[in-house]
Amino acid sequence: MRYLRLCLCSIVILLFIPMNAGATSWVYHFVVWDGQIYKMTEEKVTSIDNEIGAVTKYSDMEQYKGNFSNTYPKGTKYFAIKGIDTEIAIAVQVDKGQYLKAINDGEYTYQRQTNITLNLYKVVGIMALFIVIYILFTSLRKKR
Structure with a gap:
């Protein structure tokens, strides 16, 4: 007993x-926009065009659908770059009046991790x- x-x-x-x-291990900093993953660079962008979207979900631990980022908080804005197709690159607003280039790295494949x-x-x-x-x-x- x-x-x-x-x-x-x-x-x-x-x-x-x-x-x-287990936490997700990211290879690089990125943002997701319109079903595409964009790899962040340190290249500053000065020729900004119109706003095209914003981060809707942030996490450095899990993947999410939508305009997701492993680096920038919810609400961070995305912009088109003058003279560059958004399928090639976009600008991410990292501070007031400061933008960094993000280069398209292909389709974002969301996978719910269990x-x-x-x-x-x-x-x-x-x-x-x-x-x-x-x-x-x-x-x-x-x-x-």
């Missing part, structure tokens, strides 16, 4: 230990918890 309680307590404690979900190992661990832990509870109640009934 003592061992069952110890097992039950151990499993409960294990279920509450926070698991580290940590299968973490989910599997939790399912196995919960199953083990139910098994221990079942054994505990069964042994208690036999004692009566």
